[in-house]
Amino acid sequence: MTPSDAGARYQRIHEGLRAYGANYREFTHRFAAWLGLHSTDAEALIEILTAEERGGTLSPARLSERISLSNSATTALLNRLEKAGHIVRSREHDDRRIVTLRSTPRIHDLADDFFGPLGVKVEETVMGRYSPAELRRFEEFLADVRITMTAHLAEPAPPQPSGLS
Secondary structure, three states, X not given: OOHHHHHHHHHHHHHHHHHHHHHHHHHHHHHHHHHOOOHHHHHHHXXXXXXXXXXXXXXXXXXXXXXXXXXXXXXXXXXHHHHOOOEEXXXXXXXXXXXXXXXXXXXXXXXXXXXXXXXXXXHHHOHHHOOHHHHHHHHXXXXXXXXXXXXXXXXXXXXXXXXOO
């Protein structure tokens, strides 16, 4: 592969990842509109649901980090979601100060209704076109990209350009 071929491949992959991110944000916005929520509230719900799908949970502090909100803004958001019946806050740990966020069965059903058809389409029209070995390599690729991005985000930001306020 020539350097120009490699550069073109990198650009295509980069554009594909960028477009995936844009589509993901659009689905979040549409989910929010469908539920009559602010997009940040829907983003928080998706984070809670995703953590549960993976067998984990989120605390309010971890959710705050995941959606880039202050603790006080996250508290207000959680109050809205709890009042709407989408989440509950529980104290399940031996240390009763630790709060765990749980989604309600109703929001699980709504999320399945909204996202389920897309999941079926992806599984039927995309996943079946690739071998298990190819999918495994793609998983590795995505994990490597995520790890690299996470490490980069942990580094200090460059100084702000002069002349901006």
